[in-house]
Amino acid sequence: MQTSMHIATLRFGLGARLGDPLPDDPQGWLTRQLSPLTAEPAVSTAQGMASIRAQRANPGPEPLPGGLLRPPDIIRVEAMIWARRMLATQAPFAERLAEFWGNHFTVSRRQGNVAAILGAYQREAIRPAILGRFEDMLLAVARHPAMILYLDNAGSTGPNSPFGLRANRGLNENLAREILELHTLGVRGGYSQDDVTSFARILTGWSIGRGAEFNEPEGFMFRPRTHEPGPKTLLGQVFQEGEEGGIAALKFLAGHPSTYRFLATKLVRHFVADEPPVGAVQRIARVLADTHGDLAAAARALIALPEAWSPLTKLRAPQDYALAVLRGLGAGDEAAQPLLGAMAQFAQPLWTAPGPNGWPDMAGEWAAPEQLMRRLDWVNGMAGRAAAAGRPDAATVAEATLGPLLKAETTQAIRRAGSAREALVLLLASPEFQRR
Amino acid sequence: MNRRSLLGLAGGMALGGARLALAQAPQARATDARFVVVLLRGALDGLSAVQPYADPAFAGLRGALALPQPGQEGGVLDLGGSFGLHPALGRLHGMYAAGQLLPVHAVAGPYRSRSHFEAQDFLESGAEQRLASGWLNRALSTMPPGGGARPGLAVGVDVPLLLRGPVRVGTYAPPGNTQVETETLAHLAALHHADPVLGPAFAEGLRARGFSAAVLAGTAPPPGNRNGFVALAGAAARLMAAADGPRVAAMELGGWDTHAGQAGRLNAVLGQLDQGLDALREGLGAAWGRTAVLVATEFGRTVRINGTNGTDHGTGGVAFVLGGAVAGGRVLANWPGLGELFENRDLAPTLDLRSLSKGLLRDHLRLPAAALAQAFPSSEGAPPQSGLLRA
Numbered sequence: 116m117q118t119s120m121h122i123a124t125l126r127f128g129l130g131a132r133l134g135d136p137l138p139d140d141p142q143g144w145l146t147r148q149l150s151p152l153t154a155e156p157a158v159s160t161a162q163g164m165a166s167i168r169a170q171r172a173n174p175g176p177e178p179l180p181g182g183l184l185r186p187p188d189i190i191r192v193e194a195m196i197w198a199r200r201m202l203a204t205q206a207p208f209a210e211r212l213a214e215f216w217g218n219h220f221t222v223s224r225r226q227g228n229v230a231a232i233l234g235a236y237q238r239e240a241i242r243p244a245i246l247g248r249f250e251d252m253l254l255a256v257a258r259h260p261a262m263i264l265y266l267d268n269a270g271s272t273g274p275n276s277p278f279g280l281r282a283n284r285g286l287n288e289n290l291a292r293e294i295l296e297l298h299t300l301g302v303r304g305g306y307s308q309d310d311v312t313s314f315a316r317i318l319t320g321w322s323i324g325r326g327a328e329f330n331e332p333e334g335f336m337f338r339p340r341t342h343e344p345g346p347k348t349l350l351g352q353v354f355q356e357g358e359e360g361g362i363a364a365l366k367f368l369a370g371h372p373s374t375y376r377f378l379a380t381k382l383v384r385h386f387v388a389d390e391p392p393v394g395a396v397q398r399i400a401r402v403l404a405d406t407h408g409d410l411a412a413a414a415r416a417l418i419a420l421p422e423a424w425s426p427l428t429k430l431r432a433p434q435d436y437a438l439a440v441l442r443g444l445g446a447g448d449e450a451a452q453p454l455l456g457a458m459a460q461f462a463q464p465l466w467t468a469p470g471p472n473g474w475p476d477m478a479g480e481w482a483a484p485e486q487l488m489r490r491l492d493w494v495n496g497m498a499g500r501a502a503a504a505g506r507p508d509a510a511t512v513a514e515a516t517l518g519p520l521l522k523a524e525t526t527q528a529i530r531r532a533g534s535a536r537e538a539l540v541l542l543l544a545s546p547e548f549q550r551r
Numbered sequence: 552m553n554r555r556s557l558l559g560l561a562g563g564m565a566l567g568g569a570r571l572a573l574a575q576a577p578q579a580r581a582t583d584a585r586f587v588v589v590l591l592r593g594a595l596d597g598l599s600a601v602q603p604y605a606d607p608a609f610a611g612l613r614g615a616l617a618l619p620q621p622g623q624e625g626g627v628l629d630l631g632g633s634f635g636l637h638p639a640l641g642r643l644h645g646m647y648a649a650g651q652l653l654p655v656h657a658v659a660g661p662y663r664s665r666s667h668f669e670a671q672d673f674l675e676s677g678a679e680q681r682l683a684s685g686w687l688n689r690a691l692s693t694m695p696p697g698g699g700a701r702p703g704l705a706v707g708v709d710v711p712l713l714l715r716g717p718v719r720v721g722t723y724a725p726p727g728n729t730q731v732e733t734e735t736l737a738h739l740a741a742l743h744h745a746d747p748v749l750g751p752a753f754a755e756g757l758r759a760r761g762f763s764a765a766v767l768a769g770t771a772p773p774p775g776n777r778n779g780f781v782a783l784a785g786a787a788a789r790l791m792a793a794a795d796g797p798r799v800a801a802m803e804l805g806g807w808d809t810h811a812g813q814a815g816r817l818n819a820v821l822g823q824l825d826q827g828l829d830a831l832r833e834g835l836g837a838a839w840g841r842t843a844v845l846v847a848t849e850f851g852r853t854v855r856i857n858g859t860n861g862t863d864h865g866t867g868g869v870a871f872v873l874g875g876a877v878a879g880g881r882v883l884a885n886w887p888g889l890g891e892l893f894e895n896r897d898l899a900p901t902l903d904l905r906s907l908s909k910g911l912l913r914d915h916l917r918l919p920a921a922a923l924a925q926a927f928p929s930s931e932g933a934p935p936q937s938g939l940l941r942a
Contacts, residue, residue, distance in 0.1 A: 176794070430748065430749070478748045479748065482748045482749055482752040483752060483756075484752050484753070484755040484756030484757075484758075484759055485756060485759070486752075486756075487749065487752055487753050487756045488756040488757070488759075488760060491731060491739070491756075492731070495731045522742075524741075524742060525742055528738045528742060532735075533732075533734070537732060537735050540731060540735055540739075541735065541738060541739065541742070544739055545739070545742055546742055546743050546746045546749045546750075546753075549749055
């Protein structure tokens with residue numbers, strides 16, 4: 116299988132990095148990456164929460180007390196850490212899984228004043244969980260302040276709770292509905308509006324602390340005084356009052372057959388094809404069911420799918436495209452800022468998905484005329500700089516990134532190009548390079 | 552954007568050519584306001600941009616250029632029951648809904664020449680003759696002085712008359728955004744052709760940028776840089792958003808002289824305007840709340856369609872005032888009606904464009920009466936318009 120080395124780097128990785136050897140054993144190369152992800156220590160959720168609060172109290176430009184970074188500075192630092200890691204990583208499959216799950220459990224800068232804890236969210240709730248059980252990731256996400264703030268659960272109040280009765284406050288269904296619709300069962304997973312409302316009651320009290328000043332944690336906090344009393348029924352199951360009831364409900368949802376089907380569909384759509392082959396979805400769903408939601412087992416099953424090895428079926432989302440170009444050109448740390456800039460230019464700025472359903476994962480959503488023109492403009496600039504520097508040349512980049520997957524006519528056009536710059540533009544803006 | 556494509560604008564050839572000049576206004580004591588003037592060179596057809604669909608004479612006079620009423624397919628976007636915004640201005644309509652867009656109708660400067668170049672000169676001079684300086688520069692010269700003004704922000708773009716004068720202003724243009732060679736584009740178009748998803752999108756992208764099949768085949772000249780306006784607007788906004796950034800900017804967008812095939816051409820350039828103004832809003836971020844933008848053109852166009860599905864030079868037209876500081880969400884118009892036309896061809900103007908400008912200088916930049924008189928000499932007949940800004 117001459118092409119499988121390249122397919123492994125494209126389909127499951129971030130595109131080959133110029134200078135890195137191609138894997139001679141693609142399956143083994145991918146499997147070896149399935150070990151716990153490292154993460155550089157940066158700003159923790161506790162520090163981020165403190166910064167958000169301090170910013171609110173001190174909106175001016177002067178430094179925050181206690182040497183805290185302001186939220187915009189935190190997100191800048193976090194974005195740079197992310198970009199440098201993605202450019203250089205030797206475990207691109209594992210990073211792709213982290214990106215997939217991060218998108219599945221989207222928390223976006225667009226809502227909820229969460230910018231200061233987005234890096235921490237990925238580090239604390241997503242990355243450690245990508246090879247564990249799905250229920251553990253779901254629990255970590257549902258308890259993370261980023262998700263609680265993003266989907267408005269902090270103030271959701273049981274109408275019959277002590278606080279609800281006194282302050283005449285009530286439910287906010289947002290988090291409960293999105294967990295059912297987007298994180299677990301899927302929109303046709305068989306739940307009703309009553310289930311949404313009931314689940315929202317179950318999750319009342321899942322909130323965040325206000326920090327040391329109030330003698331509360333800088334993070335998740337269960338507030339019994341806002342929790343709806345009494346047992347509740349979700350999908351025919353009864354869950355007891357209290358924080359434990361919520362944990363049990365999340366575990367129940369995590370192991371639901373609808374959830375496994377939904378997750379399998381999304382995984383296969385992401386790694387195999389926009390229209391997921393039914394057999395492949397069934398296989399992944401069965402692995403999830405048989406292993407009680409073991410995500411490492413699902414990842415291994417994905418690379419074992421024969422369907423996953425047909426070349427160039429997926430269109431690269433903007434983030435993937437920018438990364439593939441920069442890695443293909445052998446860029447280093449200096450490309451971190453350009454990477455983030457390109458993603459913004461291509462309408463996919465980091466951690467800024469339009470809604471809780473995350474970034475789209477279908478070619479039709481990204482194959483817009485202006486999108487392709489912006490990609491072209493950008494690689495034209497990249498190609499100009501590379502040509503001015505005298506390296507790398509298009510033939511070398513073509514061999515490293517696409518090899519035999521490049522069509523004969525593209526290879527020929529590159530060979531006949533009038534300049535080094537034109538040759539690189541033809542390669543990097545070619546339809547083959549747009550795909551993975 | 553290169554200098555050639557900018558200068559090409561003067562000849563009216565480069566569709567959508569755009570340029571930008573920024574002024575580092577002396578630090579104003581009283582206000583941290585941002586003010587942007589966008590000149591639409593070539594005469595925007597105000598009756599297309601803001602359609603008086605409720606005027607009983609409108610549909611009959613305008614024929615195919617009168618779009619369907621709000622709510623119908625391809626219809627105008629309603630502005631409160633009498634006027635409708637062109638559907639290519641969807642982002643502006645969003646601003647209207649947010650109370651940040653004030654369309655102004657039946658507006659014109661004091662000149663009646665119907666010559667683009669005279670009218671633009673007068674519009675920028677702020678007078679009924681061409682002066683050596685522009686009204687915006689003279690307004691700047693009266694703002695409270697402050698230290699730390701940076702000299703030019705960048706070079707490569709010339710300064711429109713509007714901003715020329717005693718106050719030194721910087722110019723800015725984004726660096727080296729060179730265009731891909733047409734031949735390379737033709738190769739890429741061929742390589743994409745067979746791809747069912749990317750092929751049509753790539754072809755459409757090229758078409759939208761003016762690279763028709765004839766251009767790719769080399770039988771027609773390539774277009775100038777047509778995305779300049781949106782990029783410049785975003786760049787300008789980011790510069791202005793900085794605490795020590797320029798307070799005042801002037802931009803321009805060409806391509807409005809729609810004598811033939813107006814519907815399609817206007818659609819494209821209105822879309823650019825829409826995107827560019829939205830890029831301003833987005834780029835200004837929090838500073839948008841302290842911003843007012845004045846969008847003005849040299850005159851309106853004829854009410855009736857000419858023989859080539861276009862319109863000719865007219866009189867009364869449309870201006871827009873927008874921004875987070877603006878009291879929008881309504882149309883400002885003393886509507887003259889289309890039953891009786893100015894010189895039996897044009898929308899009769901009922902508001903002097905200088906009144907709008909003076910209202911913004913007074914209430915937004917907080918300039919005193921003497922400064923207004925200096926910016927707009929001999930304009931006693933055009934008192935500052937009140938109520939443009941949020942209280």
